[in-house]
Amino acid sequence: MKRVVGPSLFVIALCAASAAWAQALPRADPAKVGVSAERLERIGQAFQKEIDAGKLPGAVMMVARDGQLVYAKTLGHQDKDAGKAMEEGSIFRIYSMTKPLVSVAAMILYEEGRIELTDPVSKFLPEFDNLQVSKATLDPFGKVTYATEPVARKPTVQDLLRHTAGLAYGEITQNAVVKEGYAKAGLYKPADRDYDSRSMSPEEQVKAIAQVPLVHQPGTRWEYSLASDILGRVVEKAAGMRLSEFLEQRVFQPLKMNDSGFSVAQADLPRLAEPLKTDPATGTPNKLIDVSAVPANDSGGAGAVSTAADYLRFTQMLLNGGELDGARILSPTTIRLMASDHLGERIQPVLSPGELLLGTPGYSFGLGFSVRGQDGIAGVSGSAGEYMWAGYAGTFFWVDPEEDLTAVLMTQAPGPSRPYYRKLFKQLVYQSVVETHAN
Structure with missing residues (x-):
C-alpha cells in the first residue's frame, strides 16, 4: 500500500501484491492440525446466505491453527455499487482494531523503559x-x-x-x-x-x-x-515521532504488514472495501471515515486500515508470544501481561466488554483487548485465556492460546448486526475444530 508505482508498472505491482496476499501465513491441510475442511465450509455457506440476502456487501475471512493458514475465504463484493468483487487483498477500515496496534506500540516503549x-x-x-x-x-x-x-x-x-x-x-x-x-x-x-x-x-x-x-x-x-x-x-x-511512523518502523515493517497504515495511497484506492449505501437493518446511511488522505492526527482508537492477511500476521505474532518469522516485537511475558484481566473485582464496567462486543457477558479487559476468564459464562464458543476485539465497520479478530488458534473477519458493515456476525463467525470456526488442544 505504501509503494508508489507508475502506470506502466501498476499491473505488475498488483500481480506481485496478489501473490503476497496469499502468503499471510504458511498454508496447511486443515486435517493435519486437527481441523475439518468439510466443517470449515460451513463458514462460507452461512456468510454467503447473508450476502445473498443483501445484509452484507462481502467479506474476507482467515483462520490459522498451529501457526498455519487453514481457511481463507473471499465472498461477495468489495464495492457492490461498482460491481467489484471482493479480493483477498482488499483493504478495510478497521476502526477499533487500531486499538490493539497502538497498545502494542505502547508496550514496546514499556519494554524499553x-x-x-x-x-x-x-x-x-x-x-x-x-x-x-x-x-x-x-x-x-x-x-x-x-x-x-x-x-x-x-x-x-x-x-x-x-x-x-x-x-x-x-x-x-x-x-x-x-x-x-x-x-x-x-x-x-x-x-x-x-x-x-x-x-x-x-x-x-x-x-x-x-x-x-x-x-x-x-x-x-x-x-x-x-x-x-x-x-x-x-x-x-x-x-519522539508520529504514531504512524512508529508503528511502521516497529510493527508493520518487521511483520511484513505492507498494506496497513492510517491512509490509503491513490494507487491502492481501487482495493478499498466499501459498505452498502444504507444499513439493511435500520435504513440509515452508512458513513465511514475518508482514508484517501493522510489525517491530521493518527487516531489510535479508530483510524487505521489493513487487510485480512496483514492483521492475521499481527494476531499470529500475539499468539506466538510476540514473535513472527524471526521478528521479535514483544516479550512473551509482556503479551501475558496484556492478555490478563486488569479489571478484577474492584473495577466495575458500565457495560461489560463482552456485552459491548458480542452481546454476552463472560469477558473482562486487559491492556488493549477483552479477555475471557473461563470456558463458560459467555454465550459463544471459546477458551479461558482468549482475547479479542473488533471494529465499528464490521471487522473482528480473536486469539486463543489454549487451542493455538487465531481468526480474522473483515467486512465493511457498520450497524446493529455486528455482534451477530462476530458470534456467527466465532461459533462456526470452533465447530470446525475436531481435535482439541485443551487439557
Whole structure:
C-alpha cells in the first residue's frame, strides 16, 4: 500500500501484491492440525446466505491453527455499487482494531523503559494535569443533575490501556454533560460520521479532550472511550515521532504488514472495501471515515486500515508470544501481561466488554483487548485465556492460546448486526475444530 508505482508498472505491482496476499501465513491441510475442511465450509455457506440476502456487501475471512493458514475465504463484493468483487487483498477500515496496534506500540516503549504503566498521563501530556470529573446525581424527583469535582487521582497509562481513565465516547456515553462537551469540542459529530476526530492536530485533540470533564473518577469504572487516541499521543511523546511512523518502523515493517497504515495511497484506492449505501437493518446511511488522505492526527482508537492477511500476521505474532518469522516485537511475558484481566473485582464496567462486543457477558479487559476468564459464562464458543476485539465497520479478530488458534473477519458493515456476525463467525470456526488442544 505504501509503494508508489507508475502506470506502466501498476499491473505488475498488483500481480506481485496478489501473490503476497496469499502468503499471510504458511498454508496447511486443515486435517493435519486437527481441523475439518468439510466443517470449515460451513463458514462460507452461512456468510454467503447473508450476502445473498443483501445484509452484507462481502467479506474476507482467515483462520490459522498451529501457526498455519487453514481457511481463507473471499465472498461477495468489495464495492457492490461498482460491481467489484471482493479480493483477498482488499483493504478495510478497521476502526477499533487500531486499538490493539497502538497498545502494542505502547508496550514496546514499556519494554524499553520509556513508559511505565503507573506513569500519570500528565507526565507526557501536561494538559491532563488538572482534570475535573462530571458527577451525576439523581434528585428526589428522578431528575439527573450534574456537578464537577476534582479527580481523586490522575489517570495513568494503564488506565488508558484498559479504558479506566474516566474518558468516554460521545457516541456511547450516557453522561449528557460529557456528550455535549465532546460535541462542542468536535470530538463527537452526530450529524457527520461516528468516531472521527482525525481533522484535529494531535495538540488540538489533546487540548479538546482535556477540557471536557471525565465521566468517572480514574481507575473506578470501565467505559469504552477515546483513551486509545490519547494513548497514541503518549506514544508520540515518548517515542519522539508520529504514531504512524512508529508503528511502521516497529510493527508493520518487521511483520511484513505492507498494506496497513492510517491512509490509503491513490494507487491502492481501487482495493478499498466499501459498505452498502444504507444499513439493511435500520435504513440509515452508512458513513465511514475518508482514508484517501493522510489525517491530521493518527487516531489510535479508530483510524487505521489493513487487510485480512496483514492483521492475521499481527494476531499470529500475539499468539506466538510476540514473535513472527524471526521478528521479535514483544516479550512473551509482556503479551501475558496484556492478555490478563486488569479489571478484577474492584473495577466495575458500565457495560461489560463482552456485552459491548458480542452481546454476552463472560469477558473482562486487559491492556488493549477483552479477555475471557473461563470456558463458560459467555454465550459463544471459546477458551479461558482468549482475547479479542473488533471494529465499528464490521471487522473482528480473536486469539486463543489454549487451542493455538487465531481468526480474522473483515467486512465493511457498520450497524446493529455486528455482534451477530462476530458470534456467527466465532461459533462456526470452533465447530470446525475436531481435535482439541485443551487439557
